[in-house]
Amino acid sequence: MKAIGLAVLVIAIGVAPACTVTAPATVSLGEFEGRISRQVLVSTQDEYNSAARAAQPGDAIILASGVWRDFDLVLDAEGSESAPIHLLAEQPGQVVLSGQSSLRLGGQHLVVSGLVFKDGYTPLNEVISFRVDAERLAFNSRVTNTVIENYNNPDRVQRDTWVVMYGQNNEFDHNHLSGKLNSGPTMTVRLNSENSQNNNHHIHHNYFGPRPVFGSNGGETLRIGTSHYSLTRSGTLVENNFFDRCSGEVEIVSNKSGGNTYRGNTFYESRGTLTLRHGNGTLVEDNLFDGNGAPYTGGVRVINADQTIRNNLFRDLTGTRFSGALVVMNGVPDSPINRYHQVDGAAIVGNRFEQVSTIELGEGSDAERSAIPINSSFKNNIVIGSREVTPFNLYDDMSGIAFSENYTNLKPPAELSDGFVVLAQGDSVPLVTSSPDTFGVLKSETGVTWFPKPNAASPFEGGRTIEIGPGENQLFEAISTAAPGDEIVLKPGAYNEAKSIAVQMPVTVRAAEAGTVSLSFERRNLFLLSADGALKLSGLAVSGTSAPDNVGNSFIASTTRGGPGNHIVELHDMSFEDFEINRAFSIVTAAKGTFFDRVEVRNSSFRNVSGVPFKFDGETDDFGIYNVEYLIIADSTFENVRGSVASIYRGGRDESTFGPHAFITGSRFENIGAESAPLAVLHGAQNIKIENNQLVQSQPVRFVITTGIPKVAHAGNTDSNGEQVSALSTEDLRK
Ligand code: CA
Numbered sequence: 012m013k014a015i016g017l018a019v020l021v022i023a024i025g026v027a028p029a030c031t032v033t034a035p036a037t038v039s040l041g042e043f044e045g046r047i048s049r050q051v052l053v054s055t056q057d058e059y060n061s062a063a064r065a066a067q068p069g070d071a072i073i074l075a076s077g078v079w080r081d082f083d084l085v086l087d088a089e090g091s092e093s094a095p096i097h098l099l100a101e102q103p104g105q106v107v108l109s110g111q112s113s114l115r116l117g118g119q120h121l122v123v124s125g126l127v128f129k130d131g132y133t134p135l136n137e138v139i140s141f142r143v144d145a146e147r148l149a150f151n152s153r154v155t156n157t158v159i160e161n162y163n164n165p166d167r168v169q170r171d172t173w174v175v176m177y178g179q180n181n182e183f184d185h186n187h188l189s190g191k192l193n194s195g196p197t198m199t200v201r202l203n204s205e206n207s208q209n210n211n212h213h214i215h216h217n218y219f220g221p222r223p224v225f226g227s228n229g230g231e232t233l234r235i236g237t238s239h240y241s242l243t244r245s246g247t248l249v250e251n252n253f254f255d256r257c258s259g260e261v262e263i264v265s266n267k268s269g270g271n272t273y274r275g276n277t278f279y280e281s282r283g284t285l286t287l288r289h290g291n292g293t294l295v296e297d298n299l300f301d302g303n304g305a306p307y308t309g310g311v312r313v314i315n316a317d318q319t320i321r322n323n324l325f326r327d328l329t330g331t332r333f334s335g336a337l338v339v340m341n342g343v344p345d346s347p348i349n350r351y352h353q354v355d356g357a358a359i360v361g362n363r364f365e366q367v368s369t370i371e372l373g374e375g376s377d378a379e380r381s382a383i384p385i386n387s388s389f390k391n392n393i394v395i396g397s398r399e400v401t402p403f404n405l406y407d408d409m410s411g412i413a414f415s416e417n418y419t420n421l422k423p424p425a426e427l428s429d430g431f432v433v434l435a436q437g438d439s440v441p442l443v444t445s446s447p448d449t450f451g452v453l454k455s456e457t458g459v460t461w462f463p464k465p466n467a468a469s470p471f472e473g474g475r476t477i478e479i480g481p482g483e484n485q486l487f488e489a490i491s492t493a494a495p496g497d498e499i500v501l502k503p504g505a506y507n508e509a510k511s512i513a514v515q516m517p518v519t520v521r522a523a524e525a526g527t528v529s530l531s532f533e534r535r536n537l538f539l540l541s542a543d544g545a546l547k548l549s550g551l552a553v554s555g556t557s558a559p560d561n562v563g564n565s566f567i568a569s570t571t572r573g574g575p576g577n578h579i580v581e582l583h584d585m586s587f588e589d590f591e592i593n594r595a596f597s598i599v600t601a602a603k604g605t606f607f608d609r610v611e612v613r614n615s616s617f618r619n620v621s622g623v624p625f626k627f628d629g630e631t632d633d634f635g636i637y638n639v640e641y642l643i644i645a646d647s648t649f650e651n652v653r654g655s656v657a658s659i660y661r662g663g664r665d666e667s668t669f670g671p672h673a674f675i676t677g678s679r680f681e682n683i684g685a686e687s688a689p690l691a692v693l694h695g696a697q698n699i700k701i702e703n704n705q706l707v708q709s710q711p712v713r714f715v716i717t718t719g720i721p722k723v724a725h726a727g728n729t730d731s732n733g734e735q736v737s738a739l740s741t742e743d744l745r746k
Contacts, residue, residue, distance in 0.1 A: 050073055054077075059072065063085065068093075069095075070096050071099050079112065081112060086123070088117075090118070090122075096118075099125055103156055103461055104459070107127045111134040113140070115140045115142065120152065121149060127157070127462070128162045131162060137174070139159070141154075141177045151179075153182040153183070154183050156459050157187075157459075158187040160462070163574065164193045165573070167571070168193070174197070175200075175201055179207065179209065179212075180211050183198075183212070183213070186458065187217070189221060189464075191259070192576060196229070200236065202245055203237070203239075209245075212245075212247045213248050215249070218255065220465055221256040227636040228260060231263070232254060232257040233249070234265040236290055241269070245290070250276065256467075260668060261334060261667045269290040276299075282306065282307040282309075284334060289348070292317045298451060299324050300328060301451070302329055307330045308330050309335055309338070310337050330369070332720065333371075339412070341377075341383055341384075344382045351380055356385075359412075364396075364402065370404070372384075375406075383411050393440060394418070395434075395440060405424060416432070418431065477497060478500045479499060483507055484508055485501075486512065487512050497518055498518075498521060501520065501523060506530045506531070507530075511535070511538075513573065514539065517543065530554070532557060535564050536564070540568070541572060544573075545578055551585055555588070558596070565597040565600040568601075570602055580609075580610045581610075582611070582612045583614060585612075588618045589618070590621060591620065591653075592621075595621060599626070600629075603629035607640065611643040612645065615648075620651070623652075623658045627657070629660075630660060630661065642659060642673045644674070645678065647677075653684070655688045662695055663695075664745075673700075675690075676700060678705075680704060680709045681708060683709040683710070688710065689711060689713035692712075695715060698722040699724070700723075702725060704738060706728060711738050711740045715742045716742070716744060725738055
């Protein structure tokens with residue numbers, strides 16, 4: 012029996028009140044039609060719960076279109092292989108679960124399709140869980156055609172996972188997961204009980220949308236297993252998924268169990284690598300790793316035994332070290348289960364490396380990680396590039412990897428040269444891979460058709476231009492009605508703001524003509540960023556003289572109230588004067604628990620500031636968490652600043668992030684740091700550049716190395732006479 016037209020079903024269960032439901036005439040059952048014998052349309056949570064309790068094989072419970080708030084949706088039922096129990100949207104994409112909603116599945120042969128989770132976050136550990144509780148797991152069940160977007164706990168350090176697969180033989184396909192901001196992997200497969208092991212799950216044709224930099228460990232997009240169960244077989248097949256800008260941390264995928272396959276996936280502009288962190292016998296084949304030249308993009312990081320990496324295309328990847336195109340790690344002799352097992356029996360065959368920065372062999376070699384790869388092969392691979400230099404770096408003895416019949420146009424290191432045919436210019440590149448056109452999957456073949464995939468446009472583009480004139484609270488009024496991407500243009504004159512302005516979307520504020528607009532403010536903070544708040548300010552002369560007589564004012568501040576987000580602040584052609592009404596006055600400060608993707612200052616001037624103008628040192632817990640990914644100060648001047656110009660703090664020894672970055676270039680600093688404070692304090696930064704600055708009555712930048720191998724450049728810094736000065740003092744805490 013298919014669609015029932017206008018027939019009426021009556022369901023009566025126990026003492027629950029009978030509810031009369033009308034089967035919808037409009038539901039298109041699509042691919043499920045043949046296995047559905049009865050439809051039950053429900054419009055309230057009570058109706059749903061009654062229908063779910065009574066569900067029989069072949070039933071389809073249909074959620075009416077609309078917004079379902081705070082819905083603890085549980086489907087605990089026994090379908091059959093020929094007649095599963097379905098939970099469907101009346102119209103795919105039109106059933107929205109918001110507020111504190113979640114979905115739990117338990118039983119057999121269940122199918123869920125067409126839901127959207129947005130405008131809220133889960134009160135549980137998961138948004139979608141393939142178990143009801145620790146006793147009641149799901150088997151042979153499927154979630155498809157479902158969206159989770161920006162469904163983030165407002166406290167970004169609160170940990171949850173959007174999708175967790177338990178049980179066995181489950182399928183997760185054609186779903187769209189985009190914009191996770193808070194702590195915890197986007198999706199995991201768990202093996203924490205016997206009936207979740209040997210699970211043979213199938214994860215395919217999903218769109219894993221942008222995951223911005225998290226700023227600590229815990230930003231993985233997919234994790235399969237945990238170190239504790241890593242020597243257990245999972246057998247999950249991860250196939251034809253598109254990972255789009257999944258850049259939460261150094262592990263895009265963290266493989267931590269045995270017998271998994273990653274086949275035909277595309278990794279696009281994603282920072283980090285598919286990391287074979289724990290567990291043996293992984294197959295990685297037919298994938299496309301396309302960095303498109305974006306920073307820190309990598310390929311596969313190999314650890315443990317019997318890993319096969321074959322017939323993949325690695326293209327335009329810029330990452331190095333842990334984020335190389337291919338990274339073969341050194342192991343720890345007799346490693347504990349949570350450290351690094353030796354690479355043994357790796358087969359790296361028939362891959363194509365085009366324009367990649369590095370292939371790292373023996374990475375991590377140190378006193379602890381001294382076990383070199385053994386019984387391994389690197390065969391029939393092609394390594395081509397237009398740079399002069401080979402991407403291979405050897406950090407230890409690589410005699411345990413047999414190199415043979417590889418091709419390259421870049422002279423390989425002497426130790427590897429027997430394993431390569433070096434192509435001359437004009438030689439055609441041989442086809443050694445089995446099927447060169449089968450790498451990866453197209454974005455359009457993944458996710459759902461009815462929900463847009465985010466594009467890469469600047470957040471400051473695409474809005475209206477709104478012109479305003481001088482006076483009281485003009486900016487407050489304009490921003491309170493602004494839409495994302497809007498640009499507010501200030502006509503010449505004096506602007507004063509008596510109110511603090513909450514900024515929860517990207518907005519540009521620009522002087523119609525640089526130097527004609529003055530701005531003063533009367534509250535502790537003029538701009539308070541939360542959610543997607545981002546500010547681009549240009550051409551304004553800002554005075555701090557009207558601010559209240561408080562300690563610790565800041566022109567721009569972030570707050571955890573209003574939701575998490577990765578903020579951007581750009582200051583162009585700005586001037587800031589007389590921020591000294593009381594102590595510790597800042598220009599931009601980050602609250603603990605907030606994160607800035609980028610704070611960029613260009614061609615701006617700062618004069619008479621009583622605090623630290625750029626203050627990102629709120630995360631003092633030494634958990635590897637920090638407040639800013641990129642701080643860029645270029646071509647600017649600072650004069651009479653009592654604190655350091657900038658302070659960044661990232662404590663702890665975790666190796667999961669690429670930042671913080673601090674680039675200070677082409678700027679002039681005069682009379683900075685009363686009581687000999689350094690020009691800047693960069694604690695735990697991973698990438699710093701201090702170049703071509705002039706330092707007058709100022710101390711060098713203080714750089715504290717806490718972990719990893721930071722990238723450091725400093726040159727061309729001078730004093731008032733143009734003499735070279737050392738602009739950096741370094742302290743190394745790694746020993
Ligand atoms: Ca991690």
